[in-house]
Amino acid sequence: MKYVLIVALMLVPIGMTLAQQDSAEALVSSKPKADMNYRQLMEVLGEASSMMHMGIIRENQQMVRTGADIVLHHPAPNHKPWTIMQPGDQDGFKQSLLAFDKILDQFASRTAEAAAKGDWSKANEALTELNGACISCHAAWRGKAGANSSNP
Numbered sequence: 001m002k003y004v005l006i007v008a009l010m011l012v013p014i015g016m017t018l019a020q021q022d023s024a025e026a027l028v029s030s031k032p033k034a035d036m037n038y039r040q041l042m043e044v045l046g047e048a049s050s051m052m053h054m055g056i057i058r059e060n061q062q063m064v065r066t067g068a069d070i071v072l073h074h075p076a077p078n079h080k081p082w083t084i085m086q087p088g089d090q091d092g093f094k095q096s097l098l099a100f101d102k103i104l105d106q107f108a109s110r111t112a113e114a115a116a117k118g119d120w121s122k123a124n125e126a127l128t129e130l131n132g133a134c135i136s137c138h139a140a141w142r143g144k145a146g147a148n149s150s151n152p
Contacts, residue, residue, distance in 0.1 A: 024082060024094035027101060034075035038084055041077045044070065045104075049131060052111055056123050061115045064123060068112035071130075072105055084145045093144075096137060103133045 034041060048070035055063025081097060082090040107130035114122035 022098055024097045025080075027098060028076045028080060031074070031076040033078055035078055037079060038077040038081040041074065041081075045074060045134075048074075048108075049127070049134070052108075052115075052123075052127050052130075055115065056111075056120055056127060059118075059120055061118075064115035065112050068108040071108035085141070086144065086146045089141075089144050093141060096141060100133060100137050104130060107133060 036044070048067040051067035051070070052064050055061070055065075055067060082093045085093045107126050110126035111123050111130060114120075114126055
């Protein structure tokens, strides 16, 4: 739990800096729109993480690469993801989307690169960081998602 709190606190300034450089609207519009809501997209990303984990356990570079590619090239949900939050939380959630999208890409890339080199220990470390970032975001936002959290 300490790890989750430390990562979450470290990411707040990153999110604010990234929000000044880009916008959540631009991020979402830059991706193809999926036929799934935000919750379903998070489930797909969770499965991608699981695929990377299984690839590391099996020392299967292709499984790791496939999972990483899902994270790196995921689509946008079929709605604006910040609408799952109450209006007062939407701006903060937008900042988190910007920060975590870049962080997850970084850790997914590191995982795939280490696996491609056969460095399974480093691949596992990078995947652990990716999962820690996921948990940090969930810890910060999951309880704040409103009744709209299963948007169509």
